[in-house]
Amino acid sequence: MADINIGKAPPNSAILPFYATGAIAFWLLCLLLLLGADSFTAHYFNPHLLAIVHTAALGWGTMIIFGAAHQLLPVVCERDLFSPAMASLCWYTLTAGVALLVVSFWNFQPGWLMISGGVLVVLSAGAYFINAVFTSRICIHYSVARLFIVTSAAWLLFTVIVGLLLAIHLSHPFFNKNHLDILKLHAHAGLAGWFLQLITGISSKLVPMFLLGKSAKEKLLYYACILQNAGLLLFLGDGYFWGINGFHVLLYAVIAAAGIVCWLLYLYDTFRHRIRKKTDVQMKHTFVSFLLLVIAVLFIPLLLFAGNYQWTILYGTLLFMGWITGIILGKTFKTLPFIVWNGHYKTLSGKVKVPLPKHLYNEGWVSWQFRLFIAAILLLAAGIIAGEAVIIRIAGIAWLSVASLYLLNVMKTLLHKTKTL
């Protein structure tokens, strides 16, 4: 073969546990949402909502994204993953850490259990950061996707360290600042630093690949990186040293939102110049998730000036259950079947007739998952706006149906047995 490295995927044993655990965590998240429906009508700083948010952010979002990122990092960098062993360490520590955190939040028991959970999550984020930095350090071609992967990994580490400090502060107070203000900084470092920048970077590689589209406007991604980071840094610095001021926050939100617009314009340009005209249900999931992100950002003035916590809960819900969940629900079936297929059929391809990756999961279930997802997010949003726990419970049932379909499909893919046609 010519001297071109096309990026070797890490062993499946380092990747698949993230997908399996993430799918189970999503099911548990929806169960907690159903059981803790009342918490969506109360102030956002309540034990059940804290447990639900951390299940969503770490057990679900970060877990699946870790799996996808460890798989895609070598592809983006055209190099092997720095350390598959560290990827496994990442999984062990994140799984144990999330379990401890969620249990201690649900029962609201600040102390060594919560702190231990926080320490494990910091270890996991540290291992991921090292893998991201050292894999991208030997990157053959410089790319903006690589930049986003590294900055997002740094933001994740920062976010979980602040989270650990907050967990310590709950039992051994030491911050001389308002706990809720620091909580907002912690949450936005995670949302705009970790999730937004990682999703921006990965989608700028995956969406063109899936659509067979190209955009000549890569500069938009550099602007996106600068604006997203500038908005976040200003918000964190100003918020920490001078307190959170509504008008200042609005200005920083506009800067970060401009970064989001640049990224979405890049994707739109790719979409316009795509060769693959037919849009599958996974891509529809992705488009809906972007729409929900935009709606959430448009809510920022409301939650700053309306003085009602329900807008804050709606904002968080649109981001976690709408944007992050929507993109993962779609992208899982754009990545996982291919990872599993590679393990079963890479060496058989061309020798005998083998199934395609799309045969490893049930496409019909994904269509139903999409419809139910739309119903579930609409019901949940309606329940939060109306402040009606009954509607939120009905939404919880819809969410549990989405999660059950998703979990079954993920397990069907993971438990696939090699066969020839």
Added chain:
Amino acid sequence: MMDIAFTDPHAAKKMKAQQALYHVIDPELFVNVVDLGLIYDLDFEKEDTITVTMTLSTPHCPMGEAITTGVRNAIETVFPERKTDINLTFNPPWSFEMLTEEGRAQLGV
């Protein structure tokens, strides 16, 4: 896209190899590598080796290894007495124009 000239002394072997490559499907696009235009050249000049010059739809293709392995397997199935070398190149890079009419039809372009 690869053209096989009738005047080529290896035309028959190249057509046999090409037929085999029609069975190698890009797992993401569901189109075979020939109609996708991924195969640039088949070289039968050496007695014991077949060199396949090919590309991928993107340098970052996560299925790249699976596709090149599929090409090697397909060629070695019809020419078991020869070794297959894959010469992977991105010069020229793959573009939409490299799709055959059949490839375009299968992608719904």
